[in-house]
Amino acid sequence: MSQTVRGVISRKKGEPVELVDIVIPDPGPGEVVVDIIACGVCHTDLTYREGGINDEYPFLLGHEAAGTVEAIGDDVTNTYREGGINDEYPFLLGHEAAGTVEAIGDDVTNVAIGDFVILNWRAVCGQCRACKRGRPHLCFDTHNATQKMTLTDGTELTPALGIGAFADKTLVHQGQCTKVDSNADPAVAGLLGCGVMAGIGAAINTGNVSRDDTVAVIGCGGVGDAAIAGAALVGAKRIIAVDTDTTKLDWARDFGATHTINARELDPIETIQDLTDGFGADVVIDAVGRPETWKQAFYARDLAGTVVLVGVPTPDMTLEMPLVDFFSRGGSLKSSWYGDCLPERDFPTLVDLYQQGRLPLDKFVTERITLDHVEDAFHKMHAGEVLRSVVVL
Numbered sequence: 001m002s003q004t005v006r007g008v009i010s011r012k013k014g015e016p017v018e019l020v021d022i023v024i025p026d027p028g029p030g031e032v033v034v035d036i037i038a039c040g041v042c043h044t045d046l047t048y049r050e051g052g053i054n055d056e057y058p059f060l061l062g063h064e065a066a067g068t069v070e071a072i073g074d075d076v077t078n079t080y081r082e083g084g085i086n087d088e089y090p091f092l093l094g095h096e097a098a099g100t101v102e103a104i105g106d107d108v109t110n111v112a113i114g115d116f117v118i119l120n121w122r123a124v125c126g127q128c129r130a131c132k133r134g135r136p137h138l139c140f141d142t143h144n145a146t147q148k149m150t151l152t153d154g155t156e157l158t159p160a161l162g163i164g165a166f167a168d169k170t171l172v173h174q175g176q177c178t179k180v181d182s183n184a185d186p187a188v189a190g191l192l193g194c195g196v197m198a199g200i201g202a203a204i205n206t207g208n209v210s211r212d213d214t215v216a217v218i219g220c221g222g223v224g225d226a227a228i229a230g231a232a233l234v235g236a237k238r239i240i241a242v243d244t245d246t247t248k249l250d251w252a253r254d255f256g257a258t259h260t261i262n263a264r265e266l267d268p269i270e271t272i273q274d275l276t277d278g279f280g281a282d283v284v285i286d287a288v289g290r291p292e293t294w295k296q297a298f299y300a301r302d303l304a305g306t307v308v309l310v311g312v313p314t315p316d317m318t319l320e321m322p323l324v325d326f327f328s329r330g331g332s333l334k335s336s337w338y339g340d341c342l343p344e345r346d347f348p349t350l351v352d353l354y355q356q357g358r359l360p361l362d363k364f365v366t367e368r369i370t371l372d373h374v375e376d377a378f379h380k381m382h383a384g385e386v387l388r389s390v391v392v393l
Helices: 043-049 186-193 195-206 222-233 246-254 268-275 291-300 323-327 343-355 371-382
Strands: 003-010 018-024 031-040 096-104 116-119 169-173 177-179 214-218 238-243 259-262 281-286 301-309 332-335 365-369 388-392
Touching (some): 003 371, 018 169, 031 186, 043 371, 096 169, 096 186, 177 343, 186 195, 186 343, 195 222, 195 281, 195 301, 214 222, 214 268, 222 246, 222 281, 246 259, 281 291, 291 301, 365 371
Parallel strands (some): 214 238, 214 281, 238 259, 301 332, 365 388
Antiparallel strands (some): 003 018, 031 096, 031 169, 096 116, 116 177
């Protein structure tokens, strides 16, 4: 039987979010109802509210293009078969979440009622060309719940990143639930569901940072600081943090940065080279996602170094550079989606490292708030006052 719970929605572009009643259907085949305990306020949620998530460019959820499938055959379980990801308001916001499995539908084998889980937006299909080539972290066909959550008047909701966890409960596909140790703090564990995993994975999975490497991270918000924490975890000998905000540079030191550069005062490229005997860093991670920061990353790396783009550019951004500069340097230029993570592999390991005191995930939690303070949290995030506000239910 369906149930009515509270949820935070964005009804119209640029308008304040609303706390309203929403309807959660009983889970169908492969679906799970999760009782949300905590959910981080991520910049992606603000992007939804501001109309930045639309169908004009490829989504981070795995498909190479967006659109609506007109007809399907038997046994098709594609996330998008009913136009699942689109630009249609109202959005049910929230996606960096942890909670307890309350109910399961038929054919659910990943989790059981009572399991403590972190939600993820990469529910690996196992059947697409990436999965079949042994690259499930690049899955092109991730799943969401088939049924729709709605307002009480029947209006269908579009859940942020297929999750929608600024709510007492949410409906997701079983593959979006990753079981972890229930002793972990939900407000901390849930952050692995998006930004923190993206940053840690950008360093460890995409950048392949290893012991004795020199790493530079441009942009020291939540994702950048997570990249710094990941680099520190694997033993990078020198970690250089770059930002224009002194508060964020202070945060970077807390996560393991050995050197900081205020880009308002010093040239990042020259300073990184000065700190590396003129060579440049082995790995440079751009956690901002702008043409100017990517160029800084490119020219601040060693000749055979690696550039990792994990900051998300907007569709209008372009890059113009001399082609000979690409030819004259070796190494790798990579983009990192979700930190190239595999949730069932990475989430439990990172939670264990946090509980052992080896990964300071708790430092990402700036404040704990209630559902009715999400709009205030957006303002604080936009002003750079917090790493993460976390809604605790």
